[in-house]
Amino acid sequence: MITQEQVDRILRLEGNGLPLVSLYLPVEPDQPGRRAHRARLAGLLDRIRPLADDHSLEHAARLSLSEDIAKIEQRLGEEPQRPGTVVVFSCGGNGVYEEVWLPRATHERVVVDEAPFVRPMLAVLDEYHRICAVVVDEATAQIWEYHLDEVRELEAIRDRTLRGPEHAARLDEDPVRDMADELSKRHYRRLIGELKRLFKEGGFDLLAVGGHPYQVPAFIEFLPRDLHDRLVGRFTVDRDTTTAADIRDKVRVLVTDRAYQEQERLVGEILEAVATKHHATVGLDDTLWAGSLAAIRTLAVDTEAVAPGVVCDRDGLLARTGEQCLLCGDALREVPDVIEELVKTVIEDSGEVRHIEMETDLRTHLTGALLRFELPPHPIDTE
Numbered sequence: 001m002i003t004q005e006q007v008d009r010i011l012r013l014e015g016n017g018l019p020l021v022s023l024y025l026p027v028e029p030d031q032p033g034r035r036a037h038r039a040r041l042a043g044l045l046d047r048i049r050p051l052a053d054d055h056s057l058e059h060a061a062r063l064s065l066s067e068d069i070a071k072i073e074q075r076l077g078e079e080p081q082r083p084g085t086v087v088v089f090s091c092g093g094n095g096v097y098e099e100v101w102l103p104r105a106t107h108e109r110v111v112v113d114e115a116p117f118v119r120p121m122l123a124v125l126d127e128y129h130r131i132c133a134v135v136v137d138e139a140t141a142q143i144w145e146y147h148l149d150e151v152r153e154l155e156a157i158r159d160r161t162l163r164g165p166e167h168a169a170r171l172d173e174d175p176v177r178d179m180a181d182e183l184s185k186r187h188y189r190r191l192i193g194e195l196k197r198l199f200k201e202g203g204f205d206l207l208a209v210g211g212h213p214y215q216v217p218a219f220i221e222f223l224p225r226d227l228h229d230r231l232v233g234r235f236t237v238d239r240d241t242t243t244a245a246d247i248r249d250k251v252r253v254l255v256t257d258r259a260y261q262e263q264e265r266l267v268g269e270i271l272e273a274v275a276t277k278h279h280a281t282v283g284l285d286d287t288l289w290a291g292s293l294a295a296i297r298t299l300a301v302d303t304e305a306v307a308p309g310v311v312c313d314r315d316g317l318l319a320r321t322g323e324q325c326l327l328c329g330d331a332l333r334e335v336p337d338v339i340e341e342l343v344k345t346v347i348e349d350s351g352e353v354r355h356i357e358m359e360t361d362l363r364t365h366l367t368g369a370l371l372r373f374e375l376p377p378h379p380i381d382t383e
């Protein structure tokens with residue numbers, strides 16, 4: 001699972017005078033198996049192999065590149081377990097090797113540069129919230145990270161309490177109860193301090209609060225405004241028996257609900273912007289045209305949408321049909337799903353991609369987008 005620490009570490013990578021290899025190897029859902037996977041990997045590495053023998057480069061740079069190629073070949077050679085994209089950042093001479101799995105396919109790509117090529121990685125991760133899930137009672141707290149449908153425990157906090165069974169008999173005495181209340185407030189304050197730190201440093205988007213139904217509201221009341229604004233929801237778990245899988249399942253429900261609301265809102269925004277003719281488009285032909293011109297700021301794709309089409313390998317033009325590129329005149333290549341190509345193109349152009357999983361008005365249109373600028377007329381329309 002990719003952590004914020006790893007993302008931060010990757011963003012800080014530099015070659016220090018040595019070449020750094022960034023490699024994106026997509027794994028399609030209907031991937032044809034180990035042999036094709038290895039062939040694809042070999043094809044990518046072949047593009048940089050000549051550099052490792054290029055005597056205009058310093059000896060140390062060539063050595064580092066050869067090491068990178070051998071290591072990537074060995075590490076990625078096994079058949080991948082799940083669809084998505086494997087991303088590697090490698091610089092053998094600096095002892096750097098970072099491997100990341102992304103849940104969606106990007107364009108295949110290999111880049112050799114001083115700096116890591118991170119844009120496609122960030123664009124894909126941008127679609128997935130990073131949630132801080134806290135399981136709280138009046139004396140303890142477990143803090144979990146939920147990201148890309150996986151969880152890991154970050155830390156546990158235990159404070160003093162008078163609410164244990166050994167004090168139960170005395171809790172109806174006022175001074176004991178006041179002291180118990182004071183201790184739980186102290187615990188909540190400490191936990192909030194910790195959450196504030198994590199939100200500042202950990203790259204979290206949203207907060208989920210879980211525990212016993214009678215204890216969760218007390219803590220939520222304590223949340224300061226900035227954390228309360230991040231609250232995605234609450235869930236019920238028994239702290240003593242809960243497992244990582246329980247936490248994941250509970251948070252997943254909250255995140256899914258939230259995602260559906262966001263998807264509905266985005267589709268509404270696009271349709272309204274189309275109606276008022278303000279930097280938006282809907283329908284596959286126009287969205288493909290917008291993608292061809294790098295005009296898409298936010299792409300919305302119905303998850304069930306698939307459509308055969310054509311692409312131009314020279315300038316990236318995308319269309320549903322055609323023999324020759326409207327921009328350069330080259331012959332177009334047929335692809336089984338031009339929407340998949342569109343998604344990759346938008347990622348490459350630093351746009352946002354949102355997959356619309358629920359049934360909205362987008363289902364009949366397949367795709368829609370918020371645009372960076374008004375589109376020039378489609379050449380076909382003007383002919």
Ligand SMILES: [Zn+2]
Pocket residue numbers: 312313314315316317325326327328329330
């Ligand atoms: Zn072209």
